[in-house]
Amino acid sequence: MEPRPVALKVLDWLSVILLLIASYLTLFWAPTEAVMGNVQRVFYFHVAAGWVGMIGFLLAVFSGIMYLIKSDMKWDIIGLAGIEVGLVFSLINIVTGAIWARPIWNTWWTWDPRLVTATVMELVYVAYLMLRQGIEDPERRARFGAIYAILGFVSVPLSFLSIRIWRTIHPVVIGSNDPGAEGTFDMTADMQTAFFFSLFTFTVFGVALLWHRIRIGRLQDKVERKKMELMS
Amino acid sequence: MAETTNYMILGFAVIFVTMGVHLWSLYNRAGRLKKDLAMLEEMEEE
Numbered sequence: 466m467e468p469r470p471v472a473l474k475v476l477d478w479l480s481v482i483l484l485l486i487a488s489y490l491t492l493f494w495a496p497t498e499a500v501m502g503n504v505q506r507v508f509y510f511h512v513a514a515g516w517v518g519m520i521g522f523l524l525a526v527f528s529g530i531m532y533l534i535k536s537d538m539k540w541d542i543i544g545l546a547g548i549e550v551g552l553v554f555s556l557i558n559i560v561t562g563a564i565w566a567r568p569i570w571n572t573w574w575t576w577d578p579r580l581v582t583a584t585v586m587e588l589v590y591v592a593y594l595m596l597r598q599g600i601e602d603p604e605r606r607a608r609f610g611a612i613y614a615i616l617g618f619v620s621v622p623l624s625f626l627s628i629r630i631w632r633t634i635h636p637v638v639i640g641s642n643d644p645g646a647e648g649t650f651d652m653t654a655d656m657q658t659a660f661f662f663s664l665f666t667f668t669v670f671g672v673a674l675l676w677h678r679i680r681i682g683r684l685q686d687k688v689e690r691k692k693m694e695l696m697s
Numbered sequence: 698m699a700e701t702t703n704y705m706i707l708g709f710a711v712i713f714v715t716m717g718v719h720l721w722s723l724y725n726r727a728g729r730l731k732k733d734l735a736m737l738e739e740m741e742e743e
Contacts (some may be wrong), residue, residue, distance in 0.1 A: 507708035
């Protein structure tokens with residue numbers, strides 16, 4: 466593996482510093498929400514994680530299109546990195562949502578359009594990894610992966626828009642809430658600071674993780690090629 | 698105001714543990730691949 470570039474080292478350290486500051490802002494700076502209490506603080510990282518998850522899936526669909534046009538394996542590596550990072554952050558989003566819901570909705574899970582579409586989205590991308598595991602030929606795997614990533618992306622806007630187009634109890638952060646939404650609140654200036662800082666922090670951290678995952682993908686590709694050379 | 702501190706702690710624990718596991722996984726995979734590559738290069742030289 467090539468040595469870690471300076472820019473990536475900077476990004477790594479920046480991520481650590483930003484995560485520390487974001488943790489301080491969410492845990493101590495932002496006021497305690499009057500009705501929900503301390504569990505509302507999870508919201509800042511919950512939304513930020515969902516945002517990074519969607520960025521990862523968006524990167525995967527872009528890489529899928531690029532792979533189909535250029536047939537260059539680097540796009541397959543980038544796409545896989547996008548989906549892996551997207552899955553990790555979407556998982557954080559879903560689980561923290563359930564933890565928040567327990568005291569606020571009095572249940573860990575309900576068949577709400579947002580919860581269902583977000584879980585379906587997660588499962589769609591888990592299936593992407595399973596599909597890849599089942600294909601040995603690297604080019605075939607990349608082609609199938611690219612097509613799947615493009616088709617699977619339908620689940621992303623569906624999940625994002627679900628709370629805006631269907632009746633739901635899930636709060637909407639930006640835009641108007643459904644009258645049936647439970648757990649809504651008005652953000653004060655300090656809450657907005659914590660919220661937008663968390664979004665920025667998770668974006669930087671997500672980019673750093675993507676970069677690391679792409680480097681591992683390149684190394685994996687190199688190992689596979691070397692194995693093929695030795696076997697032939 | 699509802700007393701929900703335990704749920705907050707659980708939420709942050711899930712966030713940091715999940716991130717930690719992913720970071721460990723990246724580190725572990727990179728190390729294993731480096732070893733594999735070194736071994737393959739050694740075999741190639743022989």
